[in-house]
Amino acid sequence: MGRAPCCSKVGLYRGAWTAKEDTLLINYIQAHGEGHWRSLPKKAGLLRCGKSCRLRWMNYLRPDIKRGNITPDEDDLIIRLHSLLGNRWSLIAGRLPGRTDNEIKNYWNSHLSKRLMKNSTEGNKSQCMGGSAGKGSGTKASNKRKQKEDSDGISSQNGEAAAKIKIYLPKATKVCPSSVTKYIQSMIRSSPRNVEDGDHTMSGLKTANNGGQGWGSNNEELDGLVCDLDSSSPNSVQNHIMLDDIFEEYQQLLKADGIVDSFVDSLLA
DNA sequence: AACACTGGCAACCGCTCGCTT
DNA sequence: TAAGCGAGCGGTTGCCAGTGT
Secondary structure, eight states: OOOOOSOOOTTOOOSSOOHHHHHHHHHHHHHHOSOOTTTHHHHHTOOSOHHHHHHHIIIIISTTOOOSOOOHHHHHHHHHHHHHHSSOHHHHHHTSTTOOHHHHHHHIIIIIHHHHHHHHHHHTTTSOOSSOSSTTSSOHHHHHHHHHHHHHHHHHHTHHHHHHHHHHOOOSOOOOHHHHHHHHHHHHHHOOOOOSSOOTTTTTOOOTTTTSOSSOTTOHHHHHHHHOOOTTSTTHHHHHHHHHHHHHHHHHHHHSTTHHHHHHHHHHO
């Protein structure tokens, strides 16, 4: 399967987008819709690679994008979903309405991985965790390398669970919550089995409802995150419930041995 | 005030997958 | 069946504002 280069770079702009380019892109997509990214720049009068246009639209210009101010609820959900799914940013983003995979990835790399590593080292000072908390010291290049090591460390932090999760990792595909819900409902109806604790993958995890145990005994910061609600947001309570519901769905799915494979199939469908 | 360093984030790159021809 | 293309994903890079010395 050959794969031609995305596009010729000759004569194309790179780097930060200007307001004018944004306007051109928005206007074109509003008039013609998304898709056909390769031909879009030419038609829209943009000297950009199609991939660049797509990225710009998907991550920043889409009207339903929610930027910045990641709430404690979202923060907590990202952590928990990452424990389940690993670096499947698009999948995680699919559980967080209005958030993009790029934003979540950046947020994880710059905030959460460091925090978890810090918590991990505090909780396991006698253990060597193999790497510092990211960009705290050393050259930037070495920090980049450490970032990768850190993410590996996070995985090893979850030990067997992470390894077993990988078995079930679905293809990175965005799914809507409703499809998951429908699937769960159908599975519950068709499966009388109530698995008490076949929970290889979920050990060490917690839900926002269970008092925040499971990340480690010294995990006050995360406990705080779980308890905090952003009262400034009028929809925060609703969002909190929704996010928890979504995670509960994942938990149920993973708890039900034998169901997970089917769940993955449903995602791929 | 000037410089060096750090951290956050936008954007790019390389790759894979699914569909079409 | 193989090749080409569009789309999407995760990893990485590079810019720049903020902070420290």
